[in-house]
Amino acid sequence: MPQSTAYQKSQLVLHWLIFILFVVALVAIEWRGNVPNETGKQLRDTLRAVHISAGLLMFILAFVRIEERIRLGAPRILGDAKWQIGSAHLLHFLLYLVMFGLPITGFIFSQAGGREVAFFGWVLPVLIAKDQVLRNNVREVHELIGNAVYFLVGLHALAALWHHYFVKDETLRRILPFLAKRG
Numbered sequence: 001m002p003q004s005t006a007y008q009k010s011q012l013v014l015h016w017l018i019f020i021l022f023v024v025a026l027v028a029i030e031w032r033g034n035v036p037n038e039t040g041k042q043l044r045d046t047l048r049a050v051h052i053s054a055g056l057l058m059f060i061l062a063f064v065r066i067e068e069r070i071r072l073g074a075p076r077i078l079g080d081a082k083w084q085i086g087s088a089h090l091l092h093f094l095l096y097l098v099m100f101g102l103p104i105t106g107f108i109f110s111q112a113g114g115r116e117v118a119f120f121g122w123v124l125p126v127l128i129a130k131d132q133v134l135r136n137n138v139r140e141v142h143e144l145i146g147n148a149v150y151f152l153v154g155l156h157a158l159a160a161l162w163h164h165y166f167v168k169d170e171t172l173r174r175i176l177p178f179l180a181k182r183g
């Protein structure tokens with residue numbers, strides 16, 4: 001894969017668009033968890049639809065993003081320590097896995113549970129036959145990854161802030177160019 005000297009504008013836009021879609025998907029599903037089953041059926045259904053549509057849109061953008069990553073590359077991770085560079089690569093790899101793993105598992109367990117999956121109102125074709133065991137297992141994987149996301153993104157964001165405020169290098173500024181320069 002090529003090594004570039006900077007992220008292209010489209011890579012920056014995709015990074016932050018995907019971040020926003022993650023936030024929308026997570027807020028919708030957490031909110032749904034607080035809406036009572038008996039009185040809030042309509043709101044629960046809307047929040048589920050928002051969760052799924054945001055997640056599927058993110059899935060489409062993840063393909064564009066990975067294509068650009070392969071074609072345009074990424075700048076070198078800043079820092080000299082081998083463990084730091086290794087863990088940054090590992091974390092980025094895991095974040096890519098999550099971008100694909102969540103929508104795929106979400107799609108599989110929803111259809112295996114007999115629920116329709118719609119993308120902004122457009123009902124997707126049924127690819128997975130009803131299967132309660134599959135539904136339960138894949139749902140658990142989805143929830144596991146969904147909860148791990150808080151930890152992974154938190155660690156990723158903390159590392160970026162640490163680079164910016166303590167190391168005072170260009171790491172955060174190259175994904176957020178409007179940010180004031182430090183040091």
Ligand code: HEM
Pocket residue numbers: 021022025026029048051052054055056058102103104106107108110117142143146147149
């Ligand atoms: C950005 C992508 C996504 C993220 C971050 C995400 C994350 C999550 C999280 C954190 C939960 C709650 C887990 C819990 O209660 O512990 C959840 C539940 C759920 N997800 Fe996703 N998800 C994503 C995409 C999708 C997609 C694309 C689908 C369907 C095609 C989907 C279907 C569902 C459903 C139906 C639930 C509710 C499970 C239940 O309580 O019955 N998700 N997701």
Ligand code: HEM
Pocket residue numbers: 015018019022069074075076077078088092093095096099153156157158160161171172173174175
């Ligand atoms: C859903 C949330 C997020 C996901 C999935 C995500 C994913 C990624 C991935 C995969 C990369 C590596 C790009 C590549 O080299 O191909 C990256 C880079 C980066 N992200 Fe995120 N990110 C998220 C949120 C954030 C947040 C909240 C921050 C900062 C507060 C942040 C700051 C950065 C920075 C600074 C880089 C560039 C690292 C470098 O140049 O070495 N990201 N992000």
